[in-house]
Amino acid sequence: MGKKTKENRTIHQLRNHFEVERELAGRLRNSNREERTKLFSSIYDELFERVPDHPRLVRRETPEKSSTAVVARLKILEPHLDCKLRFLEFAAGDCRLAYEVCSRVENVIAVDISDQRSLTDIVPDNFSLIIYDGYNLEVPDASIDVVFSYQFLEHLHPEDVDAHFENAARVLKEGGLYVFDTPHRFSGPHDISRHFGNKLECFHFQEWTYLEMSELLNRHGFIFNYIYAGGKVRKGSLLNALWRLAERLVAMLPRRLSKVVSTRVFRSVTMMAVKG
Numbered sequence: 018m019g020k021k022t023k024e025n026r027t028i029h030q031l032r033n034h035f036e037v038e039r040e041l042a043g044r045l046r047n048s049n050r051e052e053r054t055k056l057f058s059s060i061y062d063e064l065f066e067r068v069p070d071h072p073r074l075v076r077r078e079t080p081e082k083s084s085t086a087v088v089a090r091l092k093i094l095e096p097h098l099d100c101k102l103r104f105l106e107f108a109a110g111d112c113r114l115a116y117e118v119c120s121r122v123e124n125v126i127a128v129d130i131s132d133q134r135s136l137t138d139i140v141p142d143n144f145s146l147i148i149y150d151g152y153n154l155e156v157p158d159a160s161i162d163v164v165f166s167y168q169f170l171e172h173l174h175p176e177d178v179d180a181h182f183e184n185a186a187r188v189l190k191e192g193g194l195y196v197f198d199t200p201h202r203f204s205g206p207h208d209i210s211r212h213f214g215n216k217l218e219c220f221h222f223q224e225w226t227y228l229e230m231s232e233l234l235n236r237h238g239f240i241f242n243y244i245y246a247g248g249k250v251r252k253g254s255l256l257n258a259l260w261r262l263a264e265r266l267v268a269m270l271p272r273r274l275s276k277v278v279s280t281r282v283f284r285s286v287t288m289m290a291v292k293g
Contacts, residue, residue, distance in 0.1 A: 030070050035069045035118075035209045038219040045174060046222065054150040055172060079193040087114050090167055090198075092248060093287065097194055098122055102162040105188060107181075108169035111135065112146065119144050126156060151177065153247045154184045161188045163196065171207070171221040178223070182237040189292040195239065198287040200224045203267060203279035215272065225286050226268075228261045240293035250289045 024031070041060050048056060059111035064155045065071055091114070098104070102122040109115050109127035116197050119125045119141035127146045134146070147155065164185050173181055186194050202224040210218045218226065225233075243252050244260050251257070267275050267283070 024072070026070055031209070031212050034068045034071065035213050035219065038064060038209055042219045042222070045220075047050060048174075050152070053177070053224065054152070057151055082094060083113055087117050088279060090114050091117065091164075093167075093198065093245065094163070094165060094196060095121075095165050095215065096250065097289070103160060103165045104165070105161045106155065106170075107166040107185075109146070112138070112144075114167075116141055117142060126161070128154065128156075138210070139175035152180055152184075154188065156188045157188055159190045159193075162190060164189055164193045165195075166197045166199075168198060169199070170197060171224050174222055178233070179237070182233065186237045186239065186292055193292045195234075195290045195292070196288070197290075198285050199230075201279065201283040201286050202226055202229075203275055203283045210238055215276075226264050226283075227288070228264055230286050230288060231261075234288075234290045238293050241256065241291040243289045243291075245287035245289070 026034075041064055045053060045056055045060065065074055068074075069178055095277070098118065098121045100121065100123060104115075104118050104122045104125070105126040105128060106115050106118075107128050109129050110133050112127050115125050115127040116138070123143065125141070127188050128149060129146070130149065130151055132146060132148060132268045134231045149155070170178075170181070171209070189195065200221065203226065205211065205224045206215065206217050206219075206221060207224060208217070208219045208221040210216060210221070227244055234242045242257075245251070246256065246260065267278055270278065
């Protein structure tokens with residue numbers, strides 16, 4: 018038995034995970050849109066089959082841990098929810114967050130490429146799940162008040178980023194919000210690649226900065242983009258400007274020092290964007 022790492026896996030197990038995921042990510046990275054719609058439905062099954070010690074397989078989430086995760090995401094969302102709103106979550110996974118949001122809004126739509134819910138779930142009356150191909154989303158235009166995603170945008174193929182934000186902007190009402198959290202590039206890589214270098218080679222196809230994300234949002238018709246700091250959204254333009262200045266200064270540091278600083282300051286890009 019090899020020496021265990023902080024993740025309770027041996028270096029050999031981590032290397033196998035990395036090699037397998039890098040291979041599968043390469044298939045996705047080199048695929049066209051039609052090929053990706055087929056790969057989406059099978060590639061994680063292959064990953065879990067070939068990496069039996071994958072954390073998502075061996076980590077059994079207790080009700081307490083699940084509740085903690087939901088509470089943490091609700092802290093991001095809670096200020097933007099009320100009983101008259103329609104809410105949509107991309108990559109809803111087991112839908113536990115979406116179920117919780119049902120008690121706070123009028124209607125909830127969860128969107129994902131597969132149904133990952135438990136068969137024993139009690140489903141709220143105002144909840145619906147849409148299984149889609151990653152592109153064609155059958156939700157009416159300008160029908161949603163708040164869109165949410167958590168640790169999802171980093172998994173988008175570079176050619177699919179614009180398509181995703183077009184979908185988000187299309188379904189949102191004027192003045193509607195896209196609230197999201199995605200890993201910050203400066204403190205990455207945040208996937209298994211981190212154990213073997215500073216290059217994204219696995220299922221995180223890109224990780225962003227606040228400045229890069231703001232430019233992307235502006236391009237897709239989001240007129241105001243606000244950051245979260247200290248767990249709260251900050252709407253002051255001065256603070257936003259200072260935050261982006263801090264990014265520029267950190268970017269000028271040597272890579273090793275930049276990463277040390279960023280792990281304390283720039284763990285994730287958490288934002289609220291307003292559709293124009």
